Amino acid sequence: MADGKRQHKKNRLEAFSDGVFAIAITLLVLEIAVPKITSTIHEGEVLADIWHEWPVYLAYFVSFMTIGAVWIEHSALVDALDHIDGVFMRLNLVLLLFAAFLPFPTRMMSEWKGVADAQRVAVVFYGVVLLVMVLMLIVLGQHAEREGLFGADIADERKEEARVKYQLMPSLVAYIVAALLGFFVPRLGVSIYLLIAIWLAVPIRDVRRLFGRRAS
Amino acid sequence: MADGKRQHKKNRLEAFSDGVFAIAITLLVLEIAVPKITSTIHEGEVLADIWHEWPVYLAYFVSFMTIGAVWIEHSALVDALDHIDGVFMRLNLVLLLFAAFLPFPTRMMSEWKGVADAQRVAVVFYGVVLLVMVLMLIVLGQHAEREGLFGADIADERKEEARVKYQLMPSLVAYIVAALLGFFVPRLGVSIYLLIAIWLAVPIRDVRRLFGRRAS
């Protein structure tokens, strides 16, 4: 198979994945309901009604940041590949299955926000979906390594790929802890999900370089 | 027409098709309703309510895997083409028409899940849409072959294309059998749809190579 062909196949996987990530991240907004109001409402009450929905905005934000972070890791991983194989395409489809599914547990968290026992279940359910997304990223990375999908000449991308796993592995553990704590204190669970998303999204290397340059 | 031009036209068909497949596959999640709960519900009941919706998750999963598998076959087919013509573009549009329509029968299966007679009709309706998608893939492949859209020099892609049909043709028969059985035992029909999707998604050649390598 020619090089152009190989590259082309990789490009199409990227286009499809970018599409699914972009749509999943944008559909999330449909899960946020506008507060119902009466015709005699005052500004203060409207503001209170909007404020009252904060767990919904938080769930939106966590889901958005998590998909965003997964997209960034995914694009770093696929960038570093020389070519992809059929198994990679299917494993990628499983990752997309869970990314596309995320609006459902997000809605669950929004709709059940007033009911303590339901909220506990929702937080765990939500955490499991987040965890599987990160797990699939790791599986993709390991499959790529085992099958030699990284090019021979991209030694320093390989290091970058290693860095990816360095941030992903602790996230898995953190998701398990967060889901367990979330069963007892839902808000704590969601807060940890938020921290994990930020941790995944922060570009450690770039930040270090940025600070390093300013310090010098 | 220059080569770059031809390639460009093909690229745009891919971009549009990738878009429609990606959106259709991601919109499916909107069809899954969050179970309604009361404010005095207990965790056990919430879990039971979530579990009770399993036919909905199954329909989601079957639709997702089928669109995913069709996308994979579509990208293998278009990959192997040297260029496309106007008729290919229109036949492709018919394939997209049914792919984009799939969320409707998926929702039908979800909403009618408790009513036996309606479920029977829904399973057949659903199967017909799945069947037409696969049929259109075959039609696209045959049109490409008849019109010489495959390049002269891609002998081994041609073989791959043959393999595509090798997996698609039995699927057509399986869909007809599944829809007929599904009319009498809806769950059996859906289960066969799931098996067909997995059969379509599994990369026979890659799996064989993977096992072959490990065995040696």
Added chain:
Amino acid sequence: MADGKRQHKKNRLEAFSDGVFAIAITLLVLEIAVPKITSTIHEGEVLADIWHEWPVYLAYFVSFMTIGAVWIEHSALVDALDHIDGVFMRLNLVLLLFAAFLPFPTRMMSEWKGVADAQRVAVVFYGVVLLVMVLMLIVLGQHAEREGLFGADIADERKEEARVKYQLMPSLVAYIVAALLGFFVPRLGVSIYLLIAIWLAVPIRDVRRLFGRRAS
């Protein structure tokens, strides 16, 4: 500005336009409601209920084919361009505004299907949106010609572009006639919209070549 730069700008306009067309065409399915059923319904009644919704499926099909046809014409036009300018980008945005708006009149036709007087208004409203889409295609083509956006060396693409207008201009007239007739006989109006979509989608040149080859 370098050639690569110019090409790049055109590519991004295509990517964005493909995205909007693909999403608009796929969102249409959300407008089709699954018939409400009772738990004691029989298969025959379910089939009758599904059949009863035919104007909804027709509206879906007309909208799908029209956006599909507009996408095909749009891609033929942009293909033939050497580069684009800022005005082209904005005119293109107006075309996308109406393409993205189409799900609204489609839903209007579905929701008002039982009420004769409302249906008359909906058919005209729908026709106006379809007409503006085609009108904007013509405006884009004329702007491109006036500003010399077609390359100097693509004489035969230019002819193709001329062919585009050859099919678009009569469509404008047909939409006006269809909307007027549709005010009095809604179903007639929609039927003509369908014929226009098919007329726009049929690749006259390719069909002629196909028949010509078979005849010889």
Added chain:
Amino acid sequence: MADGKRQHKKNRLEAFSDGVFAIAITLLVLEIAVPKITSTIHEGEVLADIWHEWPVYLAYFVSFMTIGAVWIEHSALVDALDHIDGVFMRLNLVLLLFAAFLPFPTRMMSEWKGVADAQRVAVVFYGVVLLVMVLMLIVLGQHAEREGLFGADIADERKEEARVKYQLMPSLVAYIVAALLGFFVPRLGVSIYLLIAIWLAVPIRDVRRLFGRRAS
């Protein structure tokens, strides 16, 4: 890192951003509800009902034009870049967060349209989201400049980028004024938002050139 690699990373950021902008702009149509009608309604009343919804169409139009304008500025900015870094990717994600969120305040404006006090809050809320989008564009441009992401040889793109900020900076001020006025006279606020969107979308340089050529 090779040049192709750098370019590739930029391309994928564009693809993902184009996806999110395209979806957000197309989802807006779902926020427009078809007026409920009775079965004995007359054409005149239907027209009156459609007309009565004008603030909804206006909100749709303002949101569409604003996202469209932001997309145009975004593509001009990214076009002018030589490469991107990790921080740019994350700042870009924040811009997308607000672009994807815009359907929510748009729906707020539609659903609360009859209630004066709620409308006042909605107009301010809406303005803040619009403002943050433009603010993030400026932040992206300044980060790119500070980090030297513009190529050394693209002197005149740099000027263009300067022009971008020339149009963006006054918009920020205008949004603040519009939101403040909008709190007291909602319709005035929305009208100014519309003017800002048009101001952002109009390609000053191209328009000047167009008029200049005709005058000469």
